[in-house]
Amino acid sequence: MGKEPLWVPSGEVVEKANMTAFMRFVNEKYGRSFSSYRELYDWSVESISDFWAAVWDFCGIVASKPYEEVVDDPYRMPGAKWFQGARLNFAENLLRYRDDRVAIVFVGEQEQRRIITYRELYSLVGKISRALRELGVKAGDRVVGYMPNMIETVAFMLGATSIGAIWSSCAADMGPEAVYDRFGQVEPKVMITADGYFYKGKMFNTFANAVKLASRMPSLERVVVAKYSGADVDLSRLPNAVTFYEFVGKEDADPVFEQLPFDHPVYIMFSSGTTGKPKCMVQSAGGVLINHLKELKIHSDLRREDRIFYITTCSWMMWNWLVSSLGVGATVVLYDGNPLYPDPYAMWRMVDREGITIFGLSASYINALRKEGVSPGKECSLETLRQISQTGSALSADGFRYVYSDIKSDLHFNSISGGTDINGCFAIGSPIQPVYAGELQGPGLGMKVKAYDENGNPVWDREGELVCEAAAPSMPLYFWNDPEGKKYREAYFEYFPGKNVWRHGDYVIFHSDTGGITFLGRSDSVLKPSGVRIGTAEIYNQVENIPEIADSLAIGQQWEGDQRIILFVKMKEGYKLTDEVKAKIRKVLRENASPRHVPAKIIEVPDIPYTRNMKKVESAVTNIIHGRPVTNLEALVNPECLDYFKDHPELKS
Template identity: 60%
Template structure:
């Protein structure tokens, strides 16, 4: 799709939204795959001053209602379904439930995706995208609004209750994204950028801002290993992708498939590879440079939906060190604070940002006195944004991520980041995945490790001893788990982040309120009433 075609599609949808009674401040939402119509809907809505938010179609109905139900949208965009591993999955049944449960929705705009003529007879408010769009519209009439006019509503993961609805401003998000795309990623008009993401993850919003640079965007929806593990690399070759974005989880999984992208495919065009979602291990750094490309910028990046961007990320002019994010974001006053609130170098601490930044939320939805906003970020160190990550700022200015600080282990009162243990386990043959949590035990905390084994391997005493030895040698004796237990699966959020807190709640017999926020909620069942943890 050319920029001219995109412009005319956006003009038509913007005019149609106006005709449907949408005005500035109204909410327009997408329950959508990562497809052109998702971006068109967002651009059209925001051009007239409406506020956009989106969820991917693999969300369960409760997860959708927990998000859209709080903000009472007027128009809902959806596709008739989506594909997973080649199999079509219906979305219209859930769209019908959304219409029933959220009466503020006056119009449902449906994009045919899994069928040419979806049946809309049971959906009274529904109209096909092609019939909705105002074809005579030629120009986008951009409504003139203040810098801090609301643009997006982003959601927290919602694993501990209703998701937070974080409202971000048009000017703030655009300035922040352009800084990260142009200066930190060296994105230019002639570049082709891809990020493996869904419309429920902030990386979709981030990718979409590449339009402001004039670059070419590649959208992909579905399983990155279907029909085979080489799929995304064939696409990178065919589309001559210059900036390739993915998650640390994808890279870790790719490593075990035997695919060698740099040897199997011509990746001459690629200049940068970006990774986020969780810390990228040193071994994964080495894998990228050995098996993907030796002369690209590998930028491990970290931030969050709260800021719709990064606190630490890449630097196209600087060196890359294994296991480190290259630098803190430009104009982001980021430090690692110790327990006394002092910045430390070369030691682990709490990630804080001591000055405002453009993309911080302007407010939370339904938080009139600002108390939810304040308690989310400013309770730990008064007046200072505390993000909830455990980091180390290195002597050379890089950043090492150690995982969520609310999931930090505290055996004997010593704080340990879970990422340190995961990095060691990722090097071990036979272990497919793992989750580590702290169990309250005899007035202290003991480290409990759950491992998911590869099909052809078993967790025996020999392997347990090897795990303990590796952790003791490469981390410290305090990191060594008191118990190592095999689990059939490891629970993740829909954005592919391990839910250590939910596992911790389950082993203590506490309720996990919002399992719909998980990609595989059934995985949590295993962690209830484990006999081995009673002694």
């Protein structure tokens, strides 16, 4: 008996879908007769150049000079060259609309609300761009944001990228140590920050954090401070600081969009810092742009009349993804605060109030609603809502069913998965296909993904490692401060010897009956509680400075449809893990890293496993607590200590 779909798109939905329009476009352009997603997908990974050329045309990439070649060699990874010869500007593509439609709605937790139209956003970006140029910012310089999720954050990114400066951002709730580990590496020239933010009804003054951070970055020539929380700030404590309004000035100015190569850097995104400081992944303007427009317009069916919202902060790649919706001319809704405040219906009331049509959320948010017994569909009308997009971590089949039973029975549930690394998705939905419980609808167009077994052979209907067999435009250009490309190759391309594939670090099952993909969680040591990527090194850097702690090991445990952080600690001789020590660990992590770094459980163990070249072995412990076999025991210097982690009673509650 076959699987029963949770949702099947109506004939009208299929007919109106941008995916259908794209298929017709391809059929006409290349003389094809595709009528299904599977046919279109197979072509997209067999005719890679033709596919991306079609996306360029269909999405209307704005360029002052056309490309000479789509890609030189899509099987050279890393190092494939995309759309050589083209000249374009990232911000210009996101600001192609300059009318009186609403570009951004900002909603704050304390019921603050502001809007900005496309015309006003264009003007504001022009002022920021001029001010940055007057400061001497030029293409390739770094501009960073340590900010709440507000209009000024988006506008500053656009102002920076209009010049060709490279943008990075961290959310205001991150501690200065964690932010310094990121920004300190890229030596920014300008930083925008804010006076504070609100969370769970409390105001947090973050100005002291910004002062501490700026004092450690001699490269900073200007710090711009935006008003949001109303907290008192003394700008004299921060050399070269000005308010946002002083910085932009009063006189209007149109942005001057620097025309740059397709592979000019636009974003530096940060890895999770699993071993040492987070790696800085440099991504290209053209690559991010064309990939985002593919995923937003074609896969997510985004149109000008839509209002799209994602629960995110500007630390997460979903912020970058959401902001690219401006390139489709849609209205972007930004929210800053706790999505469950003052109650679990807060975001759903906002859906009704703002007329949101596409609502993006995480598996952990859905699981939080389920635990509370919340049924948004019963309390709110959700009349405008036609799609829920979900990412962050794997969602269970029951989580899928909950969406249709308790939120809305007739919508496209678009579960997506990819990574910060590619600023996009390897697997994603399609509005012309059915939705099955626990399955992403399929691989993304142009993404040649497979599941490999431990020997590097493709497998179906059983667990395997997610790999990508061909290059895609949004893969990183390089890692910052990695001149030989060694860290980049080690990160993705050396896991399967003799196979030049991108190994992503996810366990997946590719289903032969539906074409769908089930994600089972991480196969590497990156932690993803609530979908937020956290590197274990960020935890170790703080915990191992605590006098009582000799060593530690952090892993992610799959728990109730999400992942929770478990911290194992080895105590120094003469010390025990008391409640006081646990409280100290939590306080240090909360204040110096972020609340998300705080473990769900802290457990004392007599020893921590290490390889012979003295690397902690998070993967072995992760496999043990999930009942998976542990391979490469011979690589461990102390394999006997793994017995401590088996069937530990504290991991069962």
